[in-house]
Amino acid sequence: MGVLNLGIDAGNYRAKVAGPYGVDSYRTAICDWFERNIEEDFGEDDMEFAYNGRKGFAGTLASYEDQFGGGAMYGDSKAHDDTLIRTLLAAYRYTKKYCPDRGRFNLVVGQPIVSHKPKEKQKIIDLLQGSHFITINREDFHFYFDQVSVAAEGSGAFWASPKRGQIRIIDIGSGTVNMATLNHAKHINNASATFNYGVETAGGKENIDNIARAVIRSATQLKWRQSDTVFVCGGVASDILPLLAEHFTNIQPIIPQLNSYSGTQIHLPTFANAVGFYELARLTYG
Numbered sequence: 001m002g003v004l005n006l007g008i009d010a011g012n013y014r015a016k017v018a019g020p021y022g023v024d025s026y027r028t029a030i031c032d033w034f035e036r037n038i039e040e041d042f043g044e045d046d047m048e049f050a051y052n053g054r055k056g057f058a059g060t061l062a063s064y065e066d067q068f069g070g071g072a073m074y075g076d077s078k079a080h081d082d083t084l085i086r087t088l089l090a091a092y093r094y095t096k097k098y099c100p101d102r103g104r105f106n107l108v109v110g111q112p113i114v115s116h117k118p119k120e121k122q123k124i125i126d127l128l129q130g131s132h133f134i135t136i137n138r139e140d141f142h143f144y145f146d147q148v149s150v151a152a153e154g155s156g157a158f159w160a161s162p163k164r165g166q167i168r169i170i171d172i173g174s175g176t177v178n179m180a181t182l183n184h185a186k187h188i189n190n191a192s193a194t195f196n197y198g199v200e201t202a203g204g205k206e207n208i209d210n211i212a213r214a215v216i217r218s219a220t221q222l223k224w225r226q227s228d229t230v231f232v233c234g235g236v237a238s239d240i241l242p243l244l245a246e247h248f249t250n251i252q253p254i255i256p257q258l259n260s261y262s263g264t265q266i267h268l269p270t271f272a273n274a275v276g277f278y279e280l281a282r283l284t285y286g
């Protein structure tokens with residue numbers, strides 16, 4: 001059985017996964033293990049895990065516990081332990097859904113533009129690469145991450161639907177906003193950045209107009225023009241698009257096109273990074 005290529009965008013709110021069978025996503029909240037009196041279902045993504053002496057819950061169930069401490073780390077570097085657990089859970093869910101006999105993977109994973117530096121990337125590669133034993137829902141798994149590459153969030157979404165010329169990509173996440181400029185498929189660093197706010201840290205979906213205003217301000221700081229060709233992705237892409245369109249005259253969502261085993265699949269803008277990462281995995285690993 002060959003190695004499975006996966007693109008994994010393990011966000012602070014949801015992990016988005018793309019591979020040759022299609023996509024998957026789950027709530028990335030993680031909390032410490034506790035004795036549960038009532039085995040209540042919170043969501044189809046509820047998981048109990050044990051890894052390397054650490055026990056916990058993940059998924060929608062954990063997102064309810066999160067409110068009382070622990071919680072998501074809305075940071076700008078994902079080179080920490082939770083990233084490994086989120087990635088293993090992503091691989092678990094993907095194989096369970098589509099291909100239960102697969103256990104070896106080549107990955108392209110994401111990192112915010114701001115921490116997209118050789119040292120930070122190497123930390124993530126060292127964290128993920130190799131053999132991992134994890135218990136999920138009381139079943140033991142052995143996953144092997146063969147080759148691992150790190151792509152920039154926002155910028156990597158380009159590969160979900162490549163365009164000619166100069167384009168701007170705005171990836172609005174739960175704790176970060178990535179703004180990327182590409183020229184003929186090349187990332188332009190001095191016109192790209194990560195901003196340290198997102199939907200959850202700026203008051204939630206109800207405050208979408210504030211977030212739109214902040215995004216426009218950030219774009220202006222980067223000297224982006226109103227007439228630039230702009231693409232939007234992330235979990236609130238379709239809600240925020242009309243608000244951003246009051247400023248940007250040439251703006252549209254990224255419509256990810258996934259080259260699956262069964263032909264081209266069209267997915268929601270929220271999967272743009274994951275599909276872009278998967279395309280990079282296909283191009284890199286074959």
Ligand SMILES: Nc1ncnc2c1ncn2[C@@H]1O[C@H](COP(=O)(O)OP(=O)(O)OP(=O)(O)O)[C@@H](O)[C@H]1O
Binds near residue numbers: 172173174176233
């Ligand atoms: N399935 C969903 N149902 C309801 N709201 C959602 C859903 N998915 C995303 N959202 C909303 O969109 C926001 C951004 O989601 P997204 O998945 O882009 O964040 P993320 O990639 O996990 O975060 P970050 O990139 O900052 O790590 C969330 O904070 C949430 O408010």
Ligand SMILES: [Mg+2]
Binds near residue numbers: 011171173174234
């Ligand atoms: Mg994100």
